[in-house]
Amino acid sequence: MKDFVIIGHKAMTSGDFSLNDLPGSAGRMDILCRCVNSALFLSHGMRRDVNVHLVLQGEPDPAKIVRFNGEKLKYLNPDERSSGSLIKKALEKDAIEYEIQSTPGVFIRRAGLEELLKEFNEAGRDIYYLREDGEDIREYSELNADAVFVLGDHMGVTEEEEEMIDKVAKCTLNIGPISLHSDHCMIIIHNELDRKEA
């Protein structure tokens, strides 16, 4: 599996938001919705070997992690409202320490970035942090299809989060000469992996 972790600093942690206002009252949930799309969609079908972990840190009940699992996923269309609606349904569940499945392939639990990174680290996974000053992903030869990629949102990554990531990251990678939105970075990561696997 490839795993993408996206930190939503303001993303709401209850289902009490309107699908008509994902950028506003839902706390820039639109960013996370686009990341779900980038991680999972192919022209004809879905990337079944991908997990997307949305780390929701907004009010009223942080932190929670919503995971989209490409292997089991159903009912996802490419538009933002579609992923928004599945996130909303997940947030309507009472999140506990262990994952609950809200709809096929969508899971929610009460956890934060630190726990998630610890789990990946303990599982021996290669963790990559995406940042402008990282090594060019095209030049990096050790990338494999079992990698974990950590990305920020419109607010980037806080110093505290960066410390957590630096502790476990194998390498910091960069996708090109110009700084892009996280969902756009994910497309370039996928393209690089697709080419390596081809």
Place this chain on the structure above:
Amino acid sequence: MKDFVIIGHKAMTSGDFSLNDLPGSAGRMDILCRCVNSALFLSHGMRRDVNVHLVLQGEPDPAKIVRFNGEKLKYLNPDERSSGSLIKKALEKDAIEYEIQSTPGVFIRRAGLEELLKEFNEAGRDIYYLREDGEDIREYSELNADAVFVLGDHMGVTEEEEEMIDKVAKCTLNIGPISLHSDHCMIIIHNELDRKEA
């Protein structure tokens, strides 16, 4: 300028659609909204050297072209509703043969793919057709920052359209080993151009 042309085979040609149903009643307008995002957004700002031409071919009044001009554009946010709302406002204008500006940087006119391609061709622009069996964009050395890229939507490109494109296209390009949505292809095209320009 870089120009992207996206054909929306079912995309509505009146403003009489709901922003809450871009994939459905608006005729997969969500695809075109995501293409606008891919073409124009940077992490901090907008690509000012880009035009996106949406060729709308759906009911009730085809064909119309909505152009987003990065240089003059205002009021665009990255979410689908935002671009959808600007497209809707453009479609509420009475489209004529010449471009009318509906909001800053958004223009509408009554025209179709054939006229648009003819204009680019007469202006001496290099036109590229994106298709799975094309030449790998990474291997193609002649790409310049003044190129025009033509992409289909979820229905691809019809035989008739392909004939029009083949007549004027300099080359058919491919973005990688796996077939992707048009908005994702555009990210990879931009990344390639960014790298060449860097």
